[in-house]
Amino acid sequence: MTIYYLCPEHDTPAGGIRVIYQHVDILNRNGIAAYVVHNNPGFRVSWFENETSIVYWRNSPIERIRGKLKRRFYPDQVVELHIKGGKQATIGANDILVIPELYGPDLAWEYGKGIKKVILNQGCYLTFNGYSLNKKRLITPYHDPDTIATLVNSKNGEDYLKHVFPDLTLHRFRLSIDPNIFYFQAEKKKQLCFSRIKNQQDAMQVINILKFRGALEDFDIVPFINLPQTEVAKTFRDSAIFLSFGYPEGFGLPAAEAMASGCIVIGFHGGGGREFFDPKFSYPIEQGDIIDFAKTVEFVIKNYQQHPEKMLEKGRLAAEFIRNTYSLEIEEKEIVSAWQTILAKFNSD
Incomplete structure (x- = not known):
């Protein structure tokens, strides 16, 4: 057999x-x-x-x-x-x-x-x-x-x-989530990343709302697509924030991998990600609520600028949760x- x-x-x-x-x-x-x-x-x-x-x-x-x-x-x-x-x-x-x-x-x-x-x-x-x-x-x-x-x-x-x-x-x-590939890194760049594969229309709206409001300040935008797994992991480790534009889906691996790497994750859980989008260390947004998404990103960026140690602790909590729950x-x-x-x-x- x-x-x-x-x-x-x-x-x-x-x-x-x-x-x-x-x-x-x-x-x-x-x-x-x-x-x-x-x-x-x-x-x-x-x-x-x-x-x-x-x-x-x-x-x-x-x-x-x-x-x-x-x-x-x-x-x-x-x-x-x-x-x-x-x-x-x-x-x-x-x-x-x-x-x-x-x-x-x-x-x-x-x-x-x-x-x-x-x-x-x-x-x-x-x-x-x-x-x-x-x-x-x-x-x-x-x-x-x-x-x-x-x-x-x-x-x-x-x-x-x-x-x-x-x-x-x-x-x-x-x-x-493989801890040998996706693991916590405390040294973060002021950059937000997201996958360009999913929901490009919503991503375009959120990024442009932030851009025209002048909310991105000195944060870099790092969209990625079709990268090898090791390069995606490095992008997550370097990034302070990950934006989840996932539409309805079974689980939502990118958001979980970003959490494992210490990112502050903001965005749509897509249904399947509801089980790990804990408000203690992430910022879940109702599917399709573009304005709330943009407002939340702006809020997180301001808090990161003013209290980086508190935001880093959220990333640490997220990484610990993913490591213990999805080993x-x-x-x-x-x-x-x-x-x-x-x-x-x-x-x-």
Whole structure:
């Protein structure tokens, strides 16, 4: 029995892809055979260091046609998935396929009929991408007999899925923030940073409101995009303030990583980040409230200028909270525990 994590193929920074690689590494470290599955032979994410075990689809047009015919004319037979690069040539009935939530309502049917599946839901607000507004169309992988469990990465995501699918077999795991990469630094520059990937329209509004009010004073603005993980971490360590423009999302790794680096974090928690946006050491803003966002940044800058030691203490508290709550050890323990429960049920059926 082997666990295969189907993974999107983007070689630009995306926290969800790193989590997939981490899961596979954790499982292999604990004696549970696992692989990342990519489409293009030789592809491997390069924006963070890894030696993760990877296999690749042997997904030729002929094999796709055979799979479709088999699903149509032999619905009770398992449709094996052909791979290369691992110890086996196929993913079959004795294996488990892990599929991200963003693959849509037909993901359980399209990927290996008869193969047991676990859904990895890292973005609960993406759960219904590709679904229909037709109230009679109730196709979903969460009700598919091949789906044996769902993994979810936040309390917010857990609440979301439990509300929609009350009978779902659900396992929540905490993400980790690597303390060897994202760690507290007391020496801060007068700069605020933010990711340009998310919500650029709101970022443009907030920065320009501050600019035209003359509120930025001697603070530098450091937007970043598609940087390697180590460079992002250095930007966080150097920055006094991180602005979170995250839209609704499953967790919100950048804000947590910025806190781990001692930044004062201001902005939207996106739902998933509600569990760590503590007002004791951060400044949560209601989604879309641009004026409150700009006013809060201006307030924090003034306080930083007048009482830098108090603001630095907030950054220290944030870093301590993240380090204790989202450690590598906790993540590994929760992932292994979830999979031990899943495998016990898989082996008993």
